Amino acid sequence: MASSPCPAGAGASPAVSITGADLRFGATCHFEGLDLVVEAGRTTCLLGPSGVGKSSLLRALAGLAPAGLSGRIAADDGRPLAGRVALMDRRDCLVPWASVLDNVMLGARLRGDAAEPERAAALLGRLGLHEALALRPAALSGGMRQRVALARTLYEARPVILMDEPFSALDAVTRYRLQGETAREIAGRTVLLVTHDPGEALRLGDRVLVLAGRPARLTEVAVPAGPLPRDPGAADVAAAESRLLAALAAEAA
Amino acid sequence: MKKTIALALAGLLAAAPALAADKLTVLLDWAVNPDHAALVAAESQGYFKAQGLDVELIAPSDPNDPPKLVAAGKADVAITYQPQLLLLVDQGLPLRRIATLVDTPLNSVAVLADGPVKTLADLKGRRIGYSVAGFEDALLGAMLAEAGLKTSDVELVNVNFSLAPALASGQVDAVIGAYRNFEIPEMALLGKPARIFAVEDHGVPAYDELIAVVAADKAADPRLPRFVAALEQGATYVLNHPEDAWAGFVKAYPDLNDDLDRQAYTLTVPRLAASPAALDPGRYTRLAAFLKQAGLIKTAGKPSDYALMP
Amino acid sequence: MKQIAAGIATLALLVLFWQVVVWLAAPPPFILPGPAAVARALMDQGGLLLRHGWLTLVEIVAGMAVGSLMGIGAGIGLGATRHLRHLLLPLVVASQAIPVFAVAPLLVLWLGFGLASKIAMASLIIFFPVTVAMADGITRLDPVLADQARVMTGGSARPGRRLRLIRHLYGPAALPALASGLRIAAAVAPIGAVVGEWVGAAGGLGWLMLQANARARIDLMFAALIVLAVMAVALYRLVDAGLRRAAPWAAPQSPIS
Numbered sequence: 001m002a003s004s005p006c007p008a009g010a011g012a013s014p015a016v017s018i019t020g021a022d023l024r025f026g027a028t029c030h031f032e033g034l035d036l037v038v039e040a041g042r043t044t045c046l047l048g049p050s051g052v053g054k055s056s057l058l059r060a061l062a063g064l065a066p067a068g069l070s071g072r073i074a075a076d077d078g079r080p081l082a083g084r085v086a087l088m089d090r091r092d093c094l095v096p097w098a099s100v101l102d103n104v105m106l107g108a109r110l111r112g113d114a115a116e117p118e119r120a121a122a123l124l125g126r127l128g129l130h131e132a133l134a135l136r137p138a139a140l141s142g143g144m145r146q147r148v149a150l151a152r153t154l155y156e157a158r159p160v161i162l163m164d165e166p167f168s169a170l171d172a173v174t175r176y177r178l179q180g181e182t183a184r185e186i187a188g189r190t191v192l193l194v195t196h197d198p199g200e201a202l203r204l205g206d207r208v209l210v211l212a213g214r215p216a217r218l219t220e221v222a223v224p225a226g227p228l229p230r231d232p233g234a235a236d237v238a239a240a241e242s243r244l245l246a247a248l249a250a251e252a253a
Numbered sequence: 254m255k256k257t258i259a260l261a262l263a264g265l266l267a268a269a270p271a272l273a274a275d276k277l278t279v280l281l282d283w284a285v286n287p288d289h290a291a292l293v294a295a296e297s298q299g300y301f302k303a304q305g306l307d308v309e310l311i312a313p314s315d316p317n318d319p320p321k322l323v324a325a326g327k328a329d330v331a332i333t334y335q336p337q338l339l340l341l342v343d344q345g346l347p348l349r350r351i352a353t354l355v356d357t358p359l360n361s362v363a364v365l366a367d368g369p370v371k372t373l374a375d376l377k378g379r380r381i382g383y384s385v386a387g388f389e390d391a392l393l394g395a396m397l398a399e400a401g402l403k404t405s406d407v408e409l410v411n412v413n414f415s416l417a418p419a420l421a422s423g424q425v426d427a428v429i430g431a432y433r434n435f436e437i438p439e440m441a442l443l444g445k446p447a448r449i450f451a452v453e454d455h456g457v458p459a460y461d462e463l464i465a466v467v468a469a470d471k472a473a474d475p476r477l478p479r480f481v482a483a484l485e486q487g488a489t490y491v492l493n494h495p496e497d498a499w500a501g502f503v504k505a506y507p508d509l510n511d512d513l514d515r516q517a518y519t520l521t522v523p524r525l526a527a528s529p530a531a532l533d534p535g536r537y538t539r540l541a542a543f544l545k546q547a548g549l550i551k552t553a554g555k556p557s558d559y560a561l562m563p
Numbered sequence: 564m565k566q567i568a569a570g571i572a573t574l575a576l577l578v579l580f581w582q583v584v585v586w587l588a589a590p591p592p593f594i595l596p597g598p599a600a601v602a603r604a605l606m607d608q609g610g611l612l613l614r615h616g617w618l619t620l621v622e623i624v625a626g627m628a629v630g631s632l633m634g635i636g637a638g639i640g641l642g643a644t645r646h647l648r649h650l651l652l653p654l655v656v657a658s659q660a661i662p663v664f665a666v667a668p669l670l671v672l673w674l675g676f677g678l679a680s681k682i683a684m685a686s687l688i689i690f691f692p693v694t695v696a697m698a699d700g701i702t703r704l705d706p707v708l709a710d711q712a713r714v715m716t717g718g719s720a721r722p723g724r725r726l727r728l729i730r731h732l733y734g735p736a737a738l739p740a741l742a743s744g745l746r747i748a749a750a751v752a753p754i755g756a757v758v759g760e761w762v763g764a765a766g767g768l769g770w771l772m773l774q775a776n777a778r779a780r781i782d783l784m785f786a787a788l789i790v791l792a793v794m795a796v797a798l799y800r801l802v803d804a805g806l807r808r809a810a811p812w813a814a815p816q817s818p819i820s
Contacts, residue, residue: 062714083718093707096812097735107715109731112723138812156715317777325594344779346593387777410676410765411773415668419763424675549778 013159013190014075014084015040018060021071023053023216030056030068031216036209038160040076043183043191043228045205047198047244052216054194058162061192062087075160086158090165092149094137100124101133104152123151127181143174150178154185161186163193167200179203183229198244202237203229210247221247274307275476278328279465280319284312285506286435287518288463289332290498291354291525295487297501304479323468324348330467330480335460336388339541342559343550347469350560352481354488355463356526360392361449363420363431363440370427373400373450382412382425389429391547392452399456421445432462434520439513458539461526472561484529495522532560596782604786611771616790619767622678622756623798626685627748634690634744638697638737639729659691663758671763680763685755689748696744700737701729708732739813742806749802753795768794 017037023030030053038044038061048054059066061073062085075081094103102109104120121133127147137145146166153161166182167175183204195201201208206228208221221244224236231237281289292310295301301308311328313319319331320338324346332354333341341348362381364370370379373396383389394404412419416428417439431437433449440447453459465484467477491498499518503510534556541553556562578598585597592600605612637655640647667684674680712732716724760769768791775783807814 059710062710063717064710064713080718085714085717087711087714089707089711091707093705093711095708095732095735097738097810106731110712110716110724110727111719112721112727136812315776317779321593321779325591341593341779344593345591346779408765410763411770412671412676412763413668413761415672415763418672422672424672 013041013188014077014079016061016073016075016081016160016190016192018057018071018073021057021060021069023056023069025068029215031211034071034216034218036218038190038192039207040190041188042206043186043193043204044207044209045201046192046194046209046211047196047201047248048211048216049248050196052211054211055164057211058164058192058194061085061160062162081160084158085160085162086153086156088149088153088161088163088166090168092137092142092145094145094148094152096137099134099136100129100140100148103137103148104155106152107156120151120155123154124148126185127151143170143178146170146174146178147181150182150185159189161189161191163191165195166193168196175200180229187228198241198248199232202240202244203232208240208244210244212248219247274302274305275479276307276309277301277330277476277480278309278311279330280322280328280332281310281312282319282332282334282463283316285310285509287502287514287521288355288359288432288434290491290502290518290521291484291488291529292332293487293502293505294490294498295483297505298487298490300483300486300490301480304483306476306479306483308480320346320348320466323466326468329471329474329476330465332463333466334462335464335536335540336391336544338464338466338559339537339544339550340387342554343552348466348559349469349472350464350466350532351477352465352484352529353461353463353526353531354465354484354529355521355524356461357524358451358453358457358460359432359434359462359524360429360452361431361433361437362393362396362427362429362452362455363416363436363447363449364427365420365423365440366446366448368426373397373455374402376400376427377402377406379426380408380410380424382410382416382419382428384412384414384416384430388544388549391544391549392457393429394547395456395543396450396452417443420447434524435513435517438516438520442513442516458536458543460536460540462524465529467561477561481530488525488527488529491522491525492527495519498522532556532562534560534562593779593781596785600782601785601789604780604782605789608783608786612768612786612790615766615768615771615787616794618678619681619753619756619760619769619791620794622681622759622767623685623752623794625678625682626755627689627752627798627802629682630686630689630752631693631745631748633686634693634748635697635741637690637694638699638741638744639701641694641698642701642733643725655691655694658687663688663755664762667758667762670759676763676765681756681759681767684759685752688755689752692747692751693741693744696747697737697741700740701733703740704733704736708736735810738810742810742813745802745806746799749799750795753791753798757791 015037017035019035021034021036022032036057046054046057056066056069060069060071061081063082073081095106098106101117101120101124104124105115105117108115121130124130124133127150129144129147129151132140132144137148140148150166167178170178179200193204202223205223208223210219210221221240223240224230279292285293296308296310319328320333320341322328323331338348338350362373370376376397381393390404390409397404397406410425412425412428416431417436419425420428421440421443431447431449433451437447437449467474471477499515502518537556537559541550544550545553582598585595637651641651641655663684666687670680670683674683712728756767757769760767761773764770768787771787772784775781775787
């Protein structure tokens with residue numbers, strides 16, 4: 001199935017980076033002098049143990065200025081990132097009072113832009129939610145709600161997508177299916193996907209970075225070339241997974 | 254030694270009656286004010302004590318409570334108004350009058366002296382404020398009838414206890430329930446002198462404004478004659494020595510030592526019942542007939558229904 | 564249906580308890596009349612009770628409307644900016660601290676003996692609960708949603724952003740908390756109206772209770788009290804039902820099911 005085209009108005013997806021990042025809480029220094037580059041038009045997966053600071057890096061790129069984190073944020077085309085980023089969190093956070101369709105169009109309403117219900121409906125249809133348009137979130141399962149959150153993210157039509165463990169709250173089967181659908185939809189955009197699941201990183205990442213250690217350091221793990229999503233059963237993927245796990249273990253030591 | 258002991262014993266015996274004084278609770282109709290001059294004099298001059306009575310004067314939080322509490326046996330004596338007594342007896346409260354404190358009406362319709370109301374007929378279409386609900390509309394009805402008006406020709410508003418402020422600020426054109434010995438000097442002190450229409454001048458039979466009542470089954474209570482006797486001494490003292498009585502009044506209630514109470518006291522003295530125990534049965538008969546005609550009571554009883562006959 | 568039956572059963576039990584007390588203690592009718600006497604008063608004076616009940620109802624409903632609007636506005640103000648909060652908070656707290664009975668005569672003096680002073684009283688008495696509920700609700704937006712809103716509207720310069728945020732996000736999110744405040748208001752507004760009538764009025768159930776009490780018509784006073792209680796309960800149920808309709812996703816759930 002054709003991937004969703006990157007909207008021309010936002011420009012081609014730029015590469016984004018945070019350089020010289022420090023994360024300190026009181027006397028503890030989680031990391032310092034970190035440089036993270038999210039390559040243009042490709043999906044970068046950031047892997048690491050809980051609490052290492054992956055979410056802080058992602059939120060900094062989203063413009064949310066998390067506590068304790070400092071660093072320089074830039075896009076490679078020199079323009080500010082505000083308004084060019086879409087955020088997807090592990091909690092769907094749909095508004096309970098609006099229908100699925102209205103939830104998808106929330107961003108437009110908040111910005112005062114014209115709502116485009118047909119585009120929203122088409123997005124939802126591609127994700128298999130064409131029968132749920134008028135339902136309220138309370139009537140949906142967790143997997144369906146996260147799909148709606150994905151549709152909302154895509155509706156924003158932003159060149160940069162930041163995803164913070166978007167599937168971690170779902171069961172394995174739903175997670176697997178949603179990973180596949182997501183990979184299809186985000187192709188061509190600049191994506192940073194934070195995850196703690198090595199399998200997920202390998203399925204979805206053009207590039208996989210590991211953030212681990214005390215203080216934390218970023219290391220890249222080589223991944224096989226080829227189209228996404230990768231097949232987890234393939235031999236080179238399995239080999240990459242053991243390399244990934246070794247890297248995680250080594251940093252933890 | 255023996256003489257000392259004997260003297261001490263004699264002293265104790267002499268003090269014994271005072272130690273054994275009977276308690277008596279008196280619920281006033283309102284906060285202490287010059288209308289209670291005779292009571293306060295009886296207390297401050299020691300007349301109650303001489304009668305072996307330990308009298309407690311209590312001001313109520315709700316003026317409607319005292320007669321009910323006395324009827325229910327929770328207090329001994331209540332101060333109330335003669336029309337109110339007739340109303341309550343008609344409702345089945347077992348109350349009987351034992352003494353009178355003020356034996357003229359004090360109630361009046363008050364208007365601003367320089368206001369548009371010169372006669373009662375001028376009240377047509379105007380707004381009249383009143384306070385304690387009960388029989389105001391009967392009084393007003395009679396007064397308006399004398400002027401050729403009906404109660405439907407005026408607008409009645411319950412201003413609660415803000416009679417003077419309501420009249421002074423012009424929120425109402427007239428008030429009923431203004432006591433000619435209190436609200437009138439109050440208006441003058443507010444800089445808004447008032448003129449009154451006395452109720453008994455305009456169609457209402459004369460009645461006792463302030464009386465003391467007890468529960469009907471207390472006819473044989475030995476404290477009551479002593480209470481009334483002391484009350485009479487108090488009234489006599491006020492009538493004969495008004496200046497000294499005022500001094501005793503403010504000594505007992507220092508927070509009432511102001512211009513308004515002083516003026517009110519002077520206006521009240523001539524209206525105190527010189528013979529508190531005296532009873533005019535005709536007053537009860539006439540007032541009962543008046544209230545029955547006004548539709549406020551169902552049956553007009555005999556004087557013995559309302560008072561302990563001497 | 565079961566709810567109504569349960570309600571009637573409770574009522575019947577109360578009336579029975581009342582009658583038993585009257586039988587056992589045999590209080591005089593001017594202290595505590597029995598249910599039969601009060602029922603008679605309800606029937607005989609039905610017209611009078613309805614007339615005055617209507618007046619009081621108007622005061623309560625208008626007071627609720629005015630007080631709720633003011634409370635919603637103040638609540639938004641309290642939650643919106645720090646400066647407004649410092650300005651408004653002392654006023655709001657003072658409005659609650661001042662006893663209603665102290666303010667009532669002043670209101671009657673300023674606004675007269677008609678409906679205005681009673682509406683003002685009722686508004687005043689519900690202002691604090693509604694304001695606090697609204698301020699609470701509007702500041703408790705899920706932080707993840709708040710982040711989402713920031714990212715979505717970042718870089719967008721169209722004016723009126725704050726208002727759109729309130730209308731589409733903070734406002735609806737505050738509805739459950741506001742609903743709690745409005746439920747309290749529905750229960751408390753009648754008190755304001757009646758106290759206002761006690762202090763200066765020409766009609767209404769509070770005025771009627773005063774009149775009846777002064778004439779030792781305690782049965783009529785109880786009858787007026789019952790009418791007032793019925794009105795208050797009906798108002799509460801109405802407000803509750805309306806809130807459930809307006810915000811079905813925020814309907815109170817039983818914690819134990």
